[in-house]
Amino acid sequence: MQDVAARLQETRTSIARAARDFGRKPDSVTLIAVSKTKPAEMIVPVLEAGQIDFGENYVQEAKAKWPALRERFPQARLHMIGPLQSNKAREAVALFDAIHSLDRESLARELAREIERAGRAPQLIVQVNTGAEPQKGGVLPQEADAFLALCRSRYGLTIAGLMCIPPAEEPPSPHFALLAKIAARNGLGILSMGMSADYEAAIQLGATHVRVGSAIFGARG
Template structure:
């Protein structure tokens, strides 16, 4: 049986609700970020009419184009940049996106701050932590988070909201548990030292339950909503 994007959004939300209830959390504590990279505007609009407002994009130019084309008619979409960002492309993210999840360098933070238009609200940012300590993964080591957070706190056009990670791609529940638990401790440590820390961005389709059990406040789901990439 063919399912629609609205159907799959509903299924994803049900999974979040069930995972939250399993660990005695309120489902409304966890936001669903629909990862719309490589998907056409028509899919985003379909998800919008099904009630979705948070969308994540991985590619700078693609995301910019979508925001330009959709913002006039759908101004309440919240656009999240969740991909790697080179310093020569910070201006696009600073000018167009509402959130940036993958901040891991002071140089990038400073450019985003300096390039954020004065009329726009501060860019909401998360520090990406390389929680699995894999050479192929972006993000900073856990020990470097506080120093970068302190630097960001002095940048008026950025608001630090929390941390984000892409854990080891594995079905081993214990590995997932260890990595998510470590990120949760970093998040809680930040909460003790900075204002506005309310976002623990971790968990995707395959590890959603473990992420939520470890305090995730935002899960990123793509193909389970929009289907596999063409």
């Protein structure tokens, strides 16, 4: 296993450099270390190196790993970055500090119900399917304004920002620019965009949160 702590530091340095190159403060970009599929023993060195924010794709996997890790590292913040089933809303509200994949009314309804029941409100981020890819979650760009209004007015949800995953075969920058435009006209401050291969382009276009997995933890598996 390669030294994940060293990879983490390299990633932090690269993010800080990109931010400065584009006239931004390094601390304006939050690094989310994507720990999905990674065992707890691989995550511990990253926590020990001071990383706070982590991303997981599945509620069940996160439930299996993170309660014990959080006992040791209570400062850790957990981000749900994968598709979220409506019937997992209760567990997600209890476990995650931020949910980046709000993308349909049924999920908004369940999240609103669970937030009220639990008295705990994770940061909510709406996923936008900027490439209109049928296999991906996310509201379509032309429907984003109406969906944000629905979340706010009908369900009383506080939406913090937007997330996107550009199509793998297309240049990412137009998708990042589109997301930034939607966020700006809706008064949203968080832009969750950019992954290991394209976070510098995302930072150039205003990303506040970048989701980096393989550059820290190595190839998937």
